[in-house]
Amino acid sequence: xxxxxxxxxxxxxxxxxxxxxxxxxxxxxxxxxxxxxxxxxxxxxxxxxxxxxxxxxxxxxxxxxxxxxxxxxxxxxxxxxxxxxxxxxxxxxxxxxxxxxxxxxxxxxxxxxxxxxxxxxxxxxxxxxxxxxxxxxxxxxxxxxxxxxxxxxxxxxxxxxxxxxxxxxxxxxxxxxxxxxxxxxxxxxxxxxxxxxxxxxxxxxxxxxxxxxxxxxxxxxxxxxxxxxxxxxxxxxxxxxxxxxxxxxxxxxxxxxxxxxxxxxxxxxxxxxxxx
Ligand SMILES: NC(=O)c1ccc[n+]([C@@H]2O[C@H](COP(=O)([O-])OP(=O)(O)OC[C@H]3O[C@@H](n4cnc5c(N)ncnc54)[C@H](O)[C@@H]3O)[C@@H](O)[C@H]2O)c1
Numbered sequence: 001x002x003x004x005x006x007x008x009x010x011x012x013x014x015x016x017x018x019x020x021x022x023x024x025x026x027x028x029x030x031x032x033x034x035x036x037x038x039x040x041x042x043x044x045x046x047x048x049x050x051x052x053x054x055x056x057x058x059x060x061x062x063x064x065x066x067x068x069x070x071x072x073x074x075x076x077x078x079x080x081x082x083x084x085x086x087x088x089x090x091x092x093x094x095x096x097x098x099x100x101x102x103x104x105x106x107x108x109x110x111x112x113x114x115x116x117x118x119x120x121x122x123x124x125x126x127x128x129x130x131x132x133x134x135x136x137x138x139x140x141x142x143x144x145x146x147x148x149x150x151x152x153x154x155x156x157x158x159x160x161x162x163x164x165x166x167x168x169x170x171x172x173x174x175x176x177x178x179x180x181x182x183x184x185x186x187x188x189x190x191x192x193x194x195x196x197x198x199x200x201x202x203x204x205x206x207x208x209x210x211x212x213x214x215x216x217x218x219x220x221x222x223x224x225x226x227x228x229x230x231x232x233x234x235x236x237x238x239x240x241x242x243x244x245x246x247x248x249x250x251x252x253x254x255x256x257x258x259x260x261x262x263x264x265x266x267x268x269x270x271x272x273x274x275x276x
Contacts, residue, residue, distance in 0.1 A: 007253040010035030013086030014252070015079055017069050017143050018096025020047040022213025023162060026241025027093050027248045032060035034249065039082040041067040041075070042096070069096045069139030079146040088154060091252045092147040094140040094185075095162040099216030100132040100175040107173050107225065119175060129177045136181035137188075144192055148201070157201035160251045161189045163263055165209045165271050186263060193261030202260040204251045209267020211239040234269030234276075243268075 014031050018024040019040035032038040032055055042048045045066045052064040063085075067078045083089040102119035106112070117123055144159055151157025166174050167182035186205060193203035210229045212220045219225060226238045247264050250256050265271055 006255045007034075007249050009091070009249060009252050012036040012090040012252065013082065013088050014038045014091040014093070015041060015082045015089065015143075015147070016093040016095055017041045017067075017075075017139070018162075019093070020044050020051050020064070022215060023208060023211055023241050023244055024093065024095040025051055026244050027095065027160075028055065028062060029060075029241075030245040030248045031091070031252060032062050033058075035061075036091070036252070037061040037086050038063075039078070039085075040064045041069070041078050043068045069143060070134045072142045075139075075142050076146045079143070079150070083150040089147060089150040090156065091158040091160070092143060093160045093162065093248070094143040094147075095160075096139055096143075097136045097162065097181075097215070098132065100128050100177050101216070103171065103173040103175050105172040107219065113172070121176065124176065128175070132175065132177035132181050133184075136178065137184045140185045141188060144188070144203070148192075148196065151201050152196070152199050155200045157196070157199075158252050158256075159189075159192065159196075159201065159203040160248065161185055161203070161205045163189070163205040163207045165207055165265060165267050167205075167207055167263070168265065168271060189263070190261045197260055202251070202256065204256070204260060205263035206244060206247050206251070207263050207265045207267075208244060209233070209239055209265065209270040211241060211243065211266075213241065229270075232270070232274045233267070234272055234274070237268060239266065239268060 014036045016024050019028045020042035028038050048064040052062050055062040065078045067074050102116045104119045106114050163186045164182040166179045167186040189205045230237050
């Protein structure tokens with residue numbers, strides 16, 4: 001067995017939600033850069049246009065469609081379109097997600113972490129709660145459902161969900177709705193894996209730790225915040241979308257074909273606690 005065959009994604013028909021930025025864009029680069037045919041679905045029309053053009057000009061087979069994952073009929077249609085264009089749907093990354101804003105204490109920066117009234121349970125608005133659940137949880141459900149309609153008859157599929165380190169443990173600076181949604185899709189991933197295993201469809205999750213992207217208005221691009229996070233991360237650095245290339249290719253390729261219902265945490269050891 002050669003590595004090139006083990007990690008082969010060449011010719012795969014792939015859909016990535018939230019692929020116009022950050023982690024999803026990294027998945028697109030990893031897959032399309034290795035010969036997969038990738039459709040990026042994203043609500044940000046401008047970023048979608050810029051990034052698909054950039055990847056196309058680098059010779060990658062990438063197309064984009066503007067879709068909001070909360071619009072389930074539009075999501076169904078976009079996934080149907082991709083499957084029709086490719087003649088099949090091999091891999092789906094259910095990745096689109098947002099950061100709802102504050103938790104009940106301040107962010108990563110500084111040792112003084114004051115309580116934030118806006119993020120306290122008694123003040124948590126329905127609007128904030130529902131928006132995160134709609135995108136980060138219901139959007140993932142709808143993406144998996146649409147994908148399965150194409151994968152089940154072919155008895156083949158690879159579904160990869162972006163959960164979070166925050167699906168595995170609670171953190172005071174992250175909004176309660178975010179952690180609830182991520183823990184929810186973690187269990188959805190396992191339940192779907194159980195249901196779909198007999199159809200040769202694997203369902204797995206990638207749980208990033210702290211990765212520099214545009215999420216939450218791009219606060220992670222602040223060097224002061226990055227320094228604070230690197231300090232408490234055992235590997236003493238922050239993560240980048242490139243740090244997820246390997247696990248994305250692994251779950252999308254034959255290398256993982258007997259693995260389902262699993263979540264891999266990619267966090268430089270952050271979830272283990274602070275070492276030094
Ligand atoms: N960055 C991190 O540290 C981190 C950690 C753990 C998990 N995650 C998860 O990774 C995923 C990707 O986030 P990211 O950090 O790359 O953020 P990002 O903001 O850089 O990218 C997210 C993309 O999703 C799109 N999107 C948002 N709402 C959408 C909707 N309703 N419909 C379609 N597209 C939508 C955005 O336009 C954007 O292009 C999210 O699910 C996030 O929760 C991120």
